[in-house]
Amino acid sequence: MFRPLPFFIGVRYTRAKRRNHFISFISLTSMIGLALGVLVMILVLSVMNGFDRELRTRILGMVPHATISSYEPIDDWKKVAAEVMTHKEVVAVAPFTQLQGMLTHRGTVQPVLVNAVLPEAEKDVSIITQHMVQGSLDDLKSGDFGIVIGEITSRRFGIKIGDKLTLVLPEAAVTPAGVFPRLKRFTVVGIFKVGAELDGSLALINIEDGARLSRWELNQVEGVRLKLKDLFDAPRIAWEIARSLREKDLQPRDWTRTHGNLFQAIQMEKTMIGLLLLLIVAVAAFNIISTLVMVVTDKQGDIAILRTLGATPRQIMAVFMVQGTVIGVIGTLIGGVLGVIAALNVTTWVAWLEKLVGHQFLSSDVYFINYLPSELRVEDVVLICSAALIMSFFATLYPAWRASRTQPAEALRYE
Known part of the structure; x- marks a missing residue:
């Protein structure tokens, strides 16, 4: 099967073995961080959507x-x-x-x-x-x-x-x-x-x-x-x-006039929490920068050999962009799947936890509803995953550009 050289090498670096266990480890941590950010953002926004829905259907259905x-x-x-x-x-x-x-x-x-x-x-x-x-x-x-x-x-x-x-x-x-x-x-x-x-x-x-x-x-x-x-x-x-x-x-x-402040508060909280969680996803996505910088440093000799064998700077740049993109895609995919599962089941899980500990986390005497609602929206999932993928892609540009600027003679001087 034909596989372009940058894609082949980039994927290989992502799952490097033997003496490159450290590279594999930092790639894995970058994936996990991105996955957790996407998961939490989908879950929290779904809960905020649930509160918004309950306000409209229950409270505003009665008043x-x-x-x-x-x-x-x-x-x-x-x-x-x-x-x-x-x-x-x-x-x-x-x-x-x-x-x-x-x-x-x-x-x-x-x-x-x-x-x-x-x-x-x-x-x-x-x-x-x-x-x-x-x-x-x-x-x-x-x-x-x-x-x-x-x-x-x-x-x-x-x-x-x-x-x-x-x-x-x-x-x-x-x-x-x-x-x-x-x-x-x-x-x-x-x-x-x-x-x-x-x-x-x-x-x-x-x-x-x-x-x-x-x-x-x-x-x-x-x-x-x-x-x-x-x-x-x-x-x-x-x-x-x-x-x-x-x-x-x-x-x-x-x-x-009677419940408008509550609705506006939920809308504002949803917006602000969404922005804060997006920053968490951004931090996780830009961990890819540190990952790729360390990979580039570790692979100086490999880059030099590839250059002497005829690889162009554009191909070297593509190798590390592929590696970073693979990390972003896998992390986003895992986070998206787990986030959807969590958003669809969080109400049941919280109810089970309340029964287990014998304590009600949300009481109608304090809050305007007595359970944790959740409403998963496809547009939220698409927006979150798209944002994570875009940030992951942009995070690959600088390390990949640095790798493409590597001079073979300088890199092989101390080899």
């Missing part, structure tokens, strides 16, 4: 993409909803009323955001029905004062379906016995679990029960919640809709 609300209760929300639905970017609309208060049960107190919703309409704008672990959203009947709570709240209070909770509202009620906070007993009719911080901070009640607590008419609501085709365009769409509505006192609001 409104946008809302149109008023400081005064809205009497005819269906009319407003019909006008909102005329916008081409709106997928679904549902009424809501928000109340802030505290849940208490047997001396345990927890702050909570209470969403008063219409069960049949809420299913169209929220993922809540997909994450009900007990009960159903349809069990929120008007007048029954039922409540749906998160799994963390249920665990914290030690309650289940049918148990009673007390909702304390930040409004004082004057009675003959004095001034007391407003209290209302609710029956737990459902428990949801989205695996995020909302499991411990959100509760749902019927829209008419929310009106009763707010001392409004039963048909009055605070506003309407919107589900949009493109949630990242929510600020613009919300303002367009608010301007187009006949009632001018309605105010638009979107998710970027």
Whole structure:
């Protein structure tokens, strides 16, 4: 089989044996360093992609993409909803009323955001029905004062379906016995679990029960919640809709005001971590320079002999470029394969490790999700591997150029 001389010699130097064990060793360490850099970069970016995906699917699946609300209760929300639905970017609309208060049960107190919703309409704008672990959203009947709570709240209070909770509202009620906070007993009719911080901070009640607590008419609501085709365009769409509505006192609001900082933080962290890890890959790739410099020094006699046999400077340069490129390709390939395997299995591995040590690394009480997510993207793998290969190639140029400048007489003077 025909093999070009530079390719043949370059590959041979990469796997040199006998007296050249040191050359083989430094070539191996360069491969390992590059492989580890590529592996870690693929794994970390996949984890950051996973956090980004969980934010969009879980957190932003539960909170409104946008809302149109008023400081005064809205009497005819269906009319407003019909006008909102005329916008081409709106997928679904549902009424809501928000109340802030505290849940208490047997001396345990927890702050909570209470969403008063219409069960049949809420299913169209929220993922809540997909994450009900007990009960159903349809069990929120008007007048029954039922409540749906998160799994963390249920665990914290030690309650289940049918148990009673007390909702304390930040409004004082004057009675003959004095001034007391407003209290209302609710029956737990459902428990949801989205695996995020909302499991411990959100509760749902019927829209008419929310009106009763707010001392409004039963048909009055605070506003309407919107589900949009493109949630990242929510600020613009919300303002367009608010301007187009006949009632001018309605105010638009979107998710970027409530959870935008979290999303921006994840995006910034992903960018900065990507740059830092790219520097690690660059350091590993440029280890090839030191490897080839030592090889060139060790092979001065061989280079001189090749030159006297008729090898051109270009061929000598190609020999060491081939050697460095082979190191880069093998290191990148190994790192890419191991990185893909790690990214696809890291969630399972971390869960297994948590069970083994009996400790949960990510808790919903602290983080916005309770497990380590991962989402492998082909474009990330291609970009990382391409960057590693390009840096590996450029790292070969200077040592190869030095080898091509070797003078045979000077190299063989002390041989």
